[in-house]
Amino acid sequence: MKRSMFSVAVLGFVLAFLYVPILLVVAYGFIPNGISMSFFDANGDFAGFTGKWYAQIFSGHYSVRALLNSFWLSLTIAGLSTVVSCVIGTTSALALHRWKGRLQSLHHALVYTPLIMPDILIGISLLMLFVACRVDCGFWTILAAHVTFCVSYVVMTILARLQDFDDRIVEAAFDLGAGPWYTFFKVELPILLPGIVAGGLLAFTLSIDDVVITSFVNGAGTNTFPTYVSSMTKHSKNLPSVFALSTLMLIFTCVLVGFSKLLTMRSQVPQRRR
Amino acid sequence: MNDNPLRTRKAEWLVTAPSFVWLAVFFAVPAVIVLAFTFHGHDASGGVGDWSLSTWRELVDPDYPAIVWNTIRISFEVTLWSILLAVPCAYAIARMNKRWRTVVAGSIMLPFWTSFVVRVFAWKTMLHPDGWLQACYITFLRVREWLFGWLPAALQQALVWAGLASEGRVDVATSTILDSESAVVLVSVYTFLPFAIMPLYTAAEKFDFSLLEAARDLGAKNFYAFRKIFLPGIRQGLVSAVLMVFIPAIGSYVIPQMLGGTECVLIGNKIFMRAIQNRNIPHASALATLMAVSVLIPIGIAVWWKKRQDARGRKRLEEQTARLVMTGGGRAG
Numbered sequence: 228m229k230r231s232m233f234s235v236a237v238l239g240f241v242l243a244f245l246y247v248p249i250l251l252v253v254a255y256g257f258i259p260n261g262i263s264m265s266f267f268d269a270n271g272d273f274a275g276f277t278g279k280w281y282a283q284i285f286s287g288h289y290s291v292r293a294l295l296n297s298f299w300l301s302l303t304i305a306g307l308s309t310v311v312s313c314v315i316g317t318t319s320a321l322a323l324h325r326w327k328g329r330l331q332s333l334h335h336a337l338v339y340t341p342l343i344m345p346d347i348l349i350g351i352s353l354l355m356l357f358v359a360c361r362v363d364c365g366f367w368t369i370l371a372a373h374v375t376f377c378v379s380y381v382v383m384t385i386l387a388r389l390q391d392f393d394d395r396i397v398e399a400a401f402d403l404g405a406g407p408w409y410t411f412f413k414v415e416l417p418i419l420l421p422g423i424v425a426g427g428l429l430a431f432t433l434s435i436d437d438v439v440i441t442s443f444v445n446g447a448g449t450n451t452f453p454t455y456v457s458s459m460t461k462h463s464k465n466l467p468s469v470f471a472l473s474t475l476m477l478i479f480t481c482v483l484v485g486f487s488k489l490l491t492m493r494s495q496v497p498q499r500r501r
Numbered sequence: 502m503n504d505n506p507l508r509t510r511k512a513e514w515l516v517t518a519p520s521f522v523w524l525a526v527f528f529a530v531p532a533v534i535v536l537a538f539t540f541h542g543h544d545a546s547g548g549v550g551d552w553s554l555s556t557w558r559e560l561v562d563p564d565y566p567a568i569v570w571n572t573i574r575i576s577f578e579v580t581l582w583s584i585l586l587a588v589p590c591a592y593a594i595a596r597m598n599k600r601w602r603t604v605v606a607g608s609i610m611l612p613f614w615t616s617f618v619v620r621v622f623a624w625k626t627m628l629h630p631d632g633w634l635q636a637c638y639i640t641f642l643r644v645r646e647w648l649f650g651w652l653p654a655a656l657q658q659a660l661v662w663a664g665l666a667s668e669g670r671v672d673v674a675t676s677t678i679l680d681s682e683s684a685v686v687l688v689s690v691y692t693f694l695p696f697a698i699m700p701l702y703t704a705a706e707k708f709d710f711s712l713l714e715a716a717r718d719l720g721a722k723n724f725y726a727f728r729k730i731f732l733p734g735i736r737q738g739l740v741s742a743v744l745m746v747f748i749p750a751i752g753s754y755v756i757p758q759m760l761g762g763t764e765c766v767l768i769g770n771k772i773f774m775r776a777i778q779n780r781n782i783p784h785a786s787a788l789a790t791l792m793a794v795s796v797l798i799p800i801g802i803a804v805w806w807k808k809r810q811d812a813r814g815r816k817r818l819e820e821q822t823a824r825l826v827m828t829g830g831g832r833a834g
Contacts, residue, residue, distance in 0.1 A: 231596060234589035241590050241698075242608065244691065248623040249612045255626065264626050319520030326513045334517055337524045343744075343800055344793070345752020347769045351776055351789045352531035358549075358782060359534050375527040378520060407512070438618050439754055439769075443776065453618045457755065466622070473619040480614040 249477070256280055256471035264466060280471040291468045297455035298472065304366075304451060305434040308373035313427045315374070316381030317419065323382070324389045341379045349376055350443035357444065364446030372444045373434045380433060381426035388422025538786035549782050556783040560791075565771075569791055572767040575682065576750035579689040583697040583746045584739070586690070591701035591738070592731070595708065606702060609695050617692070621759050624688045628679040628760065638678035680762025688756050693749060697742040704738025705731075740803050748796050768792050 257276040258266060268274045283291050319338060323331055341349060353372050357364055396418075400410040416423075438453035445454055456469050539557065542550035594605050612620070628634050678684050708731065716726035732739070754769030761767070768788055776785035 231593070234593035234596075237586060237589035238593040238605070241586055241694065242605075245609065245612050245694070248620050248627065248691070249615060251623045251627060252615060252619055255623065264629075315519045315523055318516050322513065322517040322520070325516070328513070330513065330517060334521050337521065337529060341524070341528055343748060343796070345748055345769075345796060347752045347754050347772060348789055348793055348796075349528070351772055351785060352535045353527060354776060355534045355538060355782065355786060356527070356531040371527055375524065378523065382520070432614075436617050439752075442773070453616060456616070456618045456622065457759065469619060469622070473615050477615050481611075484614070 252470050252477070253474050255467055256474045258467050258470075261465065261467045280467040281475075283468055284472055284475070290465055293450075294452075294455060294465060294468060294472065297450045298452045300366075300450070301435050301452040304370055304373055305431050307370055308377055308434045309427045309431045311370075311374045312377035312381050312430045313423055316378050316385060316426055316430075317423055319378065319382045320385035320389060320419075320422075321415070323386060324392070338379050338382050341376055342383070346376070346437070346439040347443075350440040353440070354443045364444050365449050368444045368446065369441055369449065369451065372440050373437065376437070376440060377430035377433055380429050381423075384426035384429060385419060385422040388419060388425075392418060535786045535789055538783050539790055541783050543781050543783045556787050559784065560787055565788070565791075568766060568768055568771055569795070571765075572751060572753075572769075572792075573795060575686060575689075575765075575767065576747050576753075578686050579693065579750045580743055580746045582686070582690045583694050584742060586694060587697035587701050587742060588732075588739075590698050591705040591735070594698075594702050595705035596710065602706075606699075609698055613695060618755065620692070621688060621756060624684075624691070625679065625759055628684055630677045630679060635678050638683065639676075642676065679760060680764060682761065682765045684760040685753075685757050685765045685767075688760055689750055689753060692756065693746040696745040696749075700741040700745060701735060701738045704735035708734045740806065744799065744803055747799055751792060751796050768795075 254266075255264065257278065257280075258264060259274045259277045260268070261280075266274055282288075284295070287295060319334070323335055323338070350372070353368070353375065354364075356362075357368055362368060396414055397410060400414045405413070436453060437451075438457055441451050442454050442457070445451070450458065459466065459469070538549060540552055540554065542553040542555045544550045590609075594602055597605065678687075712730050712734070713726050716730050717723070721729070752769055753767060754773060757765050757767045757770050758773070761770075768791065772785050772788045772792070775781045775788065
């Protein structure tokens with residue numbers, strides 16, 4: 228039992244370690260002085276909280292316009308790369324599941340290797356590709372890069388779903404005279420949909436959070452939210468608005484996660500009663 | 502089966518093509534280009550020169566081996582600390598009841614719903630020289646000096662390699678935690694810790710805890726039982742946890758850039774510097790190749806180890822089957 232107490236103490240410490248910076252992110256969104264990043268004024272008195280950074284974000288104040296633009300760009304790229312990587316990822320997972328030849332083992336290696344490579348290697352190699360082909364870096368190169376590193380995660384998520392997929396359903400559909408397209412849209416897609424949605428969510432969060440790969444392929448002047456934040460130098464006056472925006476994102480994702488948890492719980496209740 | 506239009510060769514190519522072509526163009530071809538660029542010289546205008554071995558010769562520059570070594574050393578340190586913290590956590594979570602387990606496991610991943618860069622920024626603000634963490638850091642340095650200061654030089658060097666002491670005398674009065682190696686290690690552990698806890702927790706969840714009780718009943722001390730029963734029981738999780746921390750730590754670039762200052766430059770930072778700032782494409786490619794090698798070696802070891810484990814498992818199974826056959830089909834007959 229002594230050992231168990233020790234491990235619980237370590238767990239408590241780790242949870243505190245993980246949450247202190249998050250609490251600070253929330254607190255810094257209300258900081259009155261954006262230059263000194265302190266809640267205390269020059270005399271050492273507590274200066275109180277302020278909501279002005281939130282007001283600036285909601286009114287689209289000119290000082291946060293670049294920040295908001297980078298945020299919208301991030302959302303656009305994350306949305307588009309989610310859609311593209313879901314489409315490519317679904318076909319890829321189906322191919323990997325259905326055939327087991329030499330082509331598929333090569334295909335599997337190609338899908339799996341990006342997962343074990345550090346981001347920076349994917350970033351630098353894509354930059355080299357664009358240098359070698361003399362492509363100007365910008366929106367489209369960022370999108371291509373994001374799809375590239377998202378696809379593998381989507382494939383892995385859908386493959387996990389395919390593991391308990393009964394292949395006889397597809398055979399049955401063919402025997403009953405359904406064509407390949409009809410079978411895909413009416414039989415396979417509905418069964419795979421939860422896996423595709425989960426993979427898509429993963430792709431979206433990876434894409435919206437990526438800074439390493441983007442900073443290699445973004446070219447001059449195109450900034451997503453993470454690269455814009457990391458480019459803000461030490462004494463930017465707008466730092467609190469970054470924290471305020473992050474707090475809003477945190478609340479949004481918490482609500483989203485809670486909502487999806489609620490949905491899955493709702494759908495489980497009838498099963499439990501049966 | 503043959504009349505199934507989805508099982509033909511043509512269908513296989515059609516379904517495989519989108520992802521295969523995409524990843525070939527944006528992943529495999531770029532890797533080949535990187536390798537090819539390392540056998541080129543660079544020209545002054547920032548382009549790629551003719552075929553030559555000059556890039557590889559220039560890598561002997563004392564700067565580069567030191568950086569590679571530093572990166573590997575710091576990644577080891579980060580991995581060690583993460584595992585040391587993650588194992589007790591996984592143990593504690595796995596021993597909870599089901600409701601608590603999901604809540605705690607979820608709350609370990611929750612901080613990662615905020616932007617990574619913003620979290621590093623929050624750390625940067627916390628590590629400010631006027632902050633309370635700076636005071637903790639100075640105390641830590643003083644204690645370390647008091648603990649290890651009297652040891653002979655050779656032992657001190659060993660401690661430096663183990664990551665417990667720093668090179669040379671530290672000027673306690675002027676050292677800051679921001680822009681130091683300690684800051685990089687601290688925030689790297691913070692960032693990668695959940696990725697170490699998750700595989701360990703998944704392994705610990707499947708572990709049969711009555712084995713520990715049995716060992717204790719047979720007279721094993723708590724820690725002995727933990728070391729001899731629990732750790733081997735979760736070794737698969739340990740291997741994936743090590744890889745989950747070590748690989749991103751090797752590729753780390755944002756954390757040292759924002760918190761390491763000039764003192765802590767890793768391969769990742771050097772690659773970015775060479776590729777974006779100095780426009781020395783061949784050097785960046787060569788460093789990227791070195792990084793890929795330092796990632797592939799531990800992965801290779803893990804794969805080899807897994808194969809050996811599987812082979813052993815199979816051998817044990819064969820032995821058991823043989824024994825069963827020899828005893829005439831076991832007790833069932």
